[in-house]
Amino acid sequence: MLNIVDMKVFVVFLFLMFGFSSVAQVTKVDNRIVLEGKSAFEAYACNNCHGNKGDNLGDFSGLKKRFSDEEIIRYIKNPRLYGNKLMPVYDGVIPSDKLNTLVHYLHHLGSEQTPKKL
Amino acid sequence: MKNSILYISGLSMMMAIVITACKMTYDAPDVQYTANYESADVSEGKRLTTLVCGVCHYDPTTEKLTGVHMVDIPDILGTVISSNITNHPEKGIGTYTDKELATVIRTGIARDGRLIPFMQRPNMSDDDLLNIIAYLRSDDPMVNGSESDPGKTKYSRIGKMAIGSSKPTDWNQGIERPDRSDKLAFGKYLIDNLACYDCHSKSFAKVDKINIEKSKGFMGGGNKMLNKNGDKVITPNLTPHETGIAGWTEEDFAKAVTQGISKNNRILAYPMPSYADLTEKEISAIFAYLQSIPPIKNAIKGR
Numbered sequence: 472m473l474n475i476v477d478m479k480v481f482v483v484f485l486f487l488m489f490g491f492s493s494v495a496q497v498t499k500v501d502n503r504i505v506l507e508g509k510s511a512f513e514a515y516a517c518n519n520c521h522g523n524k525g526d527n528l529g530d531f532s533g534l535k536k537r538f539s540d541e542e543i544i545r546y547i548k549n550p551r552l553y554g555n556k557l558m559p560v561y562d563g564v565i566p567s568d569k570l571n572t573l574v575h576y577l578h579h580l581g582s583e584q585t586p587k588k589l
Numbered sequence: 590m591k592n593s594i595l596y597i598s599g600l601s602m603m604m605a606i607v608i609t610a611c612k613m614t615y616d617a618p619d620v621q622y623t624a625n626y627e628s629a630d631v632s633e634g635k636r637l638t639t640l641v642c643g644v645c646h647y648d649p650t651t652e653k654l655t656g657v658h659m660v661d662i663p664d665i666l667g668t669v670i671s672s673n674i675t676n677h678p679e680k681g682i683g684t685y686t687d688k689e690l691a692t693v694i695r696t697g698i699a700r701d702g703r704l705i706p707f708m709q710r711p712n713m714s715d716d717d718l719l720n721i722i723a724y725l726r727s728d729d730p731m732v733n734g735s736e737s738d739p740g741k742t743k744y745s746r747i748g749k750m751a752i753g754s755s756k757p758t759d760w761n762q763g764i765e766r767p768d769r770s771d772k773l774a775f776g777k778y779l780i781d782n783l784a785c786y787d788c789h790s791k792s793f794a795k796v797d798k799i800n801i802e803k804s805k806g807f808m809g810g811g812n813k814m815l816n817k818n819g820d821k822v823i824t825p826n827l828t829p830h831e832t833g834i835a836g837w838t839e840e841d842f843a844k845a846v847t848q849g850i851s852k853n854n855r856i857l858a859y860p861m862p863s864y865a866d867l868t869e870k871e872i873s874a875i876f877a878y879l880q881s882i883p884p885i886k887n888a889i890k891g892r
Contacts, residue, residue, distance in 0.1 A: 519816040519858035527817045528649055556639075556865035557649065559849030559856055 508576025511569045515561065524580065531581035540574050547573070612753050613744075614702035617692050618760040624687040624722045634724030635731070636866050637717055641782060643731075644862045645671040645707065648739070653731050655681075656739035661814045661822075661860035666748035669707075670740045676726060677734030690722050696757045704757055709798045711758035712781050714766035751794055758798050769870055776878025777801070779871055780808070788812055788824050788860070802882070809833070809885030814860050822860060823889050830884035842876045843869070 512518055512525075525531050534543065547570060550558040565573065638654070639647075646654040656671040675681040682690065689700045695718070697709040710718075725732055744752060767774035780786055781801050790796050791806030801807065810826035810833070826833035834842065841852045846864050849857045857863075867875075 516856035516858040518818060519856075522817050551865060557863050559858065559863065561850075564850055564854050564856070 504572050504575045505579050507569075508572040508574075508579065511565070511573045512576050515565055515569075515573070516559075517573075520558070524583070525577070526580075526584055530584070531577050532584040534581045535578055540571070543574050543577065544570050613704060613749060615698050615704055615757050616702065617689070617698050617700075618696060620688065620692070620760050620762070622688040622691045622762070624691075624719050626723050626726070629719050629723030631720070631723050631727050631729075634720035634722070634727075635729060638721050638724050638732070639866050640864060641710070641721065641784075642674065644784075646674050647731075648737070651735060651737050653733070653735050653737070655735050655737035658739065660817055660819070663813065663815055664819075665745060666751055667744035668740075668742060669744075669748075670742050671707075673735065673737055673739060674725065675732050675735045675737075677736060680736050680738055681734055682725065683734060687722060690725065691718055692760065694718060694721070696760055697755075698757050704752060704755060706752065706755040706798075707784075707787075709758045710782055710784075711761060711799055712764060712778070714764045714778075715762065716766060717782070754794060769874070772874045772877040773881055775871075776874035776876070776881075779875050780878060783864070785827070785875075788814065789827050806885060806887065808879065808882055809887045810889050811887055816859050825889050826885060826887045827879055828882055828885045828887075829880050830886055832886055832888040833884065834879065835884070839873060839876045842879075843872045846872055846875075 512521075513523075518525075520528050522528065538546070546553055546555075547565070548562040549560055550556075551560060642654060645659060646656055648655045648657045653675050655673045655675055659669040659671055662669045673681045676683040678684050685700060693699050693705065693708055694710050694713065696711070697705050697707075699705055699708075767778050769775050786801045786804055786808055787793060787796055789808050789810055789812065790804040791809065791811050793812065795805035797803040808827045809830075810824045812824040814822045814824060816822050829835045837852055845851045845857055847867060848865075849861070849863045851857050
């Protein structure tokens with residue numbers, strides 16, 4: 472029979488195991504999405520203008536605070552609606568699942584940038 | 590003694606050739622030009638400036654024509670930076686006279702005598718030139734004076750040789766834009782003034798600025814450029830050959846030019862500009878003209 476102290480230790484042990492494995496799982500999924508996003512970023516030639524690290528053109532830092540994911544997707548699909556005449560119009564070109572991973576990757580790039588002073 | 594004379598004359602000739610080949614500055618032509626602002630169409634000037642000048646001078650971070658580092662030009666030629674052409678009196682072109690602006694656009698000779706071959710539009714009509722100059726003088730946000738300083742161009746020795754091999758184009762006046770209903774002539778005029786032939790022919794060094802159709806490999810692609818990451822980009826063949834745009838419809842072409850999406854959903858990104866401001870008539874004329882030029886067999890990988 473486990474005494475009360477052993478029980479506590481066992482519960483803490485289970486909690487830590489579960490917690491670590493969840494964190495590991497989330498990190499693994501997160502990394503996979505970032506890799507998929509990176510692949511989309513390159514496949515759709517975003518890096519041609521924005522640069523491989525996204526720091527050539529535009530400002531991805533704090534993107535999450537400024538725009539919702541839906542807004543970013545709307546922008547990517549038709550930048551002309553926002554007065555951007557330079558970017559390709561991706562509507563019907565990038566499938567929706569790829570758009571989601573792309574947005575995730577933009578947040579990832581933004582998290583590694585410091586805001587630009589214009 | 591005879592050998593020494595031969596040696597010295599040979600050396601002098603070589604030096605003369607090198608000096609001539611590296612000539613970088615020229616005297617501006619002695620011409621009269623004053624812009625008649627009363628007959629100018631400033632909104633058309635804005636559209637033309639965006640299409641013709643914006644490609645090199647527009648900086649998306651300032652949202653003005655403050656100039657940028659032209660990273661599409663290979664480093665081997667040096668660092669090429671387009672100038673601030675807002676109407677700021679010190680950093681921009683605010684103190685340029687009408688004649689100085691017209692001269693740099695028509696002949697490539699800047700106020701300080703530098704030759705800027707990328708600028709040359711010797712066949713631009715008087716009306717289009719006037720509209721552009723009138724817009725550059727306006728207070729529109731894109732050209733309103735900005736102190737932004739993009740830096741100075743520094744050519745490498747090879748760059749100097751390349752510029753040295755270029756010549757100013759002749760000053761002409763009284764040039765009329767072809768009638769828009771004459772699709773072939775108007776399409777050629779647009780290919781000329783949008784400088785499509787500059788990138789889409791064989792080499793920047795082998796283009797003919799006066800008779801664009803005499804450019805080597807005219808519109809057949811193969812010119813080597815760089816994207817923003819410094820990766821090599823080879824310009825595609827736009828002649829009506831199966832290795833070019835044979836089989837394209839006008840709609841395919843319009844989508845590529847205005848939306849940056851090529852046939853089969855290939856992405857057209859930097860250094861290819863997006864010409865969102867072209868009208869349907871202009872696109873139709875360009876496409877018709879491209880269908881009329883001699884096809885060139887030149888398969889470009891990935892195109």
